Amino acid sequence: MDKILVIDDSPVQAEFLSSILRPSYDLTACHTAEExxxxxxxxxxxxxxLDVVMPxxxxxxxxxxxxxxxxTRYIPVILLTSLSDVQYEEKGLLMGAVDYVTKPFxxxxxxxxxxxxxxLYHYQMQFRKQAMxxxxxxxxxxxxxxxxxxxxxxxxxxxxxxxxxxxxDIDKFKxxxxxxxxxxxxxxxxxxxxxxxxxxxRSTDLFARYGGEEFVAIFVGSEGEAAFExxxxxxxxxxxxxxxxxxxxxxxVTISVGGVTVIPAQGxxxxxxxxxxxxxxxxxxxxGRNQVVWLGEKREQWTEx
Numbered sequence: 001m002d003k004i005l006v007i008d009d010s011p012v013q014a015e016f017l018s019s020i021l022r023p024s025y026d027l028t029a030c031h032t033a034e035e036x037x038x039x040x041x042x043x044x045x046x047x048x049x050l051d052v053v054m055p056x057x058x059x060x061x062x063x064x065x066x067x068x069x070x071x072t073r074y075i076p077v078i079l080l081t082s083l084s085d086v087q088y089e090e091k092g093l094l095m096g097a098v099d100y101v102t103k104p105f106x107x108x109x110x111x112x113x114x115x116x117x118x119x120l121y122h123y124q125m126q127f128r129k130q131a132m133x134x135x136x137x138x139x140x141x142x143x144x145x146x147x148x149x150x151x152x153x154x155x156x157x158x159x160x161x162x163x164x165x166x167x168x169d170i171d172k173f174k175x176x177x178x179x180x181x182x183x184x185x186x187x188x189x190x191x192x193x194x195x196x197x198x199x200x201x202r203s204t205d206l207f208a209r210y211g212g213e214e215f216v217a218i219f220v221g222s223e224g225e226a227a228f229e230x231x232x233x234x235x236x237x238x239x240x241x242x243x244x245x246x247x248x249x250x251x252x253v254t255i256s257v258g259g260v261t262v263i264p265a266q267g268x269x270x271x272x273x274x275x276x277x278x279x280x281x282x283x284x285x286x287x288g289r290n291q292v293v294w295l296g297e298k299r300e301q302w303t304e305x
Contacts, residue, residue, distance in 0.1 A: 004021060007031075009055060032054070050097075059079060078098060142208065162224070162261050163264050164219050165277045166231060166294075167210070167214065167277050168217070170214075189213055200219065224298075228259075235292055239253075241253065256289045258293050259295070280294060
């Protein structure tokens, strides 16, 4: 059942909407913009019905927050308001609302518009999913990584959270392809991707194929040393697959991992952080491969071997 979030300072109005839309949808009601924003970030909503005129943060300001936050930017928002002036309707639509309904409204019309926009949301999400997935591995592709990475960086800046980024590389992969052929190499890439992606399952995690045998991951909230220990576990999981390799570095397929954790501030460069992660990956290879090298938020470096 699709979940709808109603954000309206009037409990009576919220209950009226709920009575119209139940039992077809799962309704959650919030009576302040701040509460609505927190609830929307919990995820799972297919539509938001948002009152424009509210005390404190009004609906337009909340709409701007919703569209500027990675976790909520794609949830369709229908604005509900007594403001019938065309300039307000234009403002709401230009800010990203999918529809604008003036009060008083017909229950039949509300049900029809809600149904239409939820169907459109599912079509759009299916299209986005297909466009953002790497065909070979089934994980996020480079396009999705490039679209989401900066948005996640900005959220870490805003909330002053530890931000970690790491680069993965399958060790001596050209040697593997030369020995076993490209179809076998594709199976190895897929197996590694499945194993690593199973560790990045939080809504704030992003794991993507960066290109060829290289992958990238972003995760938020872990301190540097904890991130280093976590990636050691991930690296070991790949080695434990016991995929045969012909390289002298290891009898099995392994990965090298380089990463960095920072607490980004306004004005810091995401590109510089990515370059540091790439430099740590280079160090992991230089030091013998099949290991994790990590740079912490206080510029301390940890090496696995």
